Amino acid sequence: xxxxxxxxxxxxxxxxxxxxxxxxxxxxxxxxxxxxxxxxxxxxxxxxxxxxxxxxxxxxxxxxxxxxxxxxxxxxxxxxxxxxxxxxxxxxxxxxxxxxxxxxxxxxxxxxxxxxxxxxxxxxxxxxxxxxxxxxxxxxxxxxxxxxxxxxxxxxxxxxxxxxxxxxxxxxxxxxxxxxxxxxxxxxxxxxxxxxxxxxxxxxxxxxxxxxxxxxxxxxxxxxxxxxxxxxxxxxxxxxxxxxxxxxxxxxxxxxx
Numbered sequence: 143x144x145x146x147x148x149x150x151x152x153x154x155x156x157x158x159x160x161x162x163x164x165x166x167x168x169x170x171x172x173x174x175x176x177x178x179x180x181x182x183x184x185x186x187x188x189x190x191x192x193x194x195x196x197x198x199x200x201x202x203x204x205x206x207x208x209x210x211x212x213x214x215x216x217x218x219x220x221x222x223x224x225x226x227x228x229x230x231x232x233x234x235x236x237x238x239x240x241x242x243x244x245x246x247x248x249x250x251x252x253x254x255x256x257x258x259x260x261x262x263x264x265x266x267x268x269x270x271x272x273x274x275x276x277x278x279x280x281x282x283x284x285x286x287x288x289x290x291x292x293x294x295x296x297x298x299x300x301x302x303x304x305x306x307x308x309x310x311x312x313x314x315x316x317x318x319x320x321x322x323x324x325x326x327x328x329x330x331x332x333x334x335x336x337x338x339x340x341x342x343x344x345x346x347x348x349x350x351x352x353x354x355x356x357x358x359x360x361x362x363x364x365x366x367x368x369x370x371x372x373x374x375x376x377x378x379x380x381x382x383x384x385x386x387x388x389x390x391x392x393x394x395x396x397x398x399x
Contacts, residue, residue: 179197
């Protein structure tokens with residue numbers, strides 16, 4: 143298969159690209175940091191020599207149609223699109239600015255939607271394709287301090303749900319993949335973000351573990367896949383009784399309010 147992975151210069155994206163290449167898929171990787179992306183590409187090409195890279199700022203929304211067309215043309219068609227690229231935003235509501243909200247929405251929602259809409263007609267014309275949108279446990283647990291970020295992922299999930307329903311019979315499959323806390327640069331404290339709350343390191347997955355679950359999910363017919371049973375259980379608990387779940391979470395978080 144020919145798989146396009148965004149945000150592939152580090153973390154989950156890089157690990158996913160490598161896992162796909164190791165199983166024999168040709169990968170197209172996209173990210174902003176050319177040096178880091180080239181390192182990933184060189185490792186991918188050891189197993190999948192036809193793999194290629196494109197250096198691009200996926201937040202430059204007006205350029206994404208041309209980028210998607212170029213990749214699809216030069217790769218000979220994209221069979222699978224994995225929208226993994228995203229940016230964090232850890233800031234409580236009273237400190238958020240309109241620019242904060244709009245910036246994270248552009249990268250985490252509008253960017254994957256535009257890439258999807260750019261590649262979807264060609265997938266439909268070919269009668270096959272697969273779109274995987276990477277979400278977050280911020281949608282499925284307590285979105286404390288990450289309201290703007292979690293909202294982008296919630297929007298992406300509902301957009302993906304509409305595709306799942308509307309593309310019935312086209313040959314194009316659509317999925318949501320939900321990783322949990324992951325030991326990567328994405329989880330590090332960054333400028334413009336509030337410090338993260340103390341968390342148990344044993345509750346974190348490695349990028350390689352997340353990538354293995356994501357790649358396995360490609361052969362799963364279910365709409366939504368979680369990185370593990372713990373994350374799936376948390377989501378099921380919240381869905382079963384969101385009032386009780388959030389009330390309990392608020393009590394646990396009082397020390398941080």
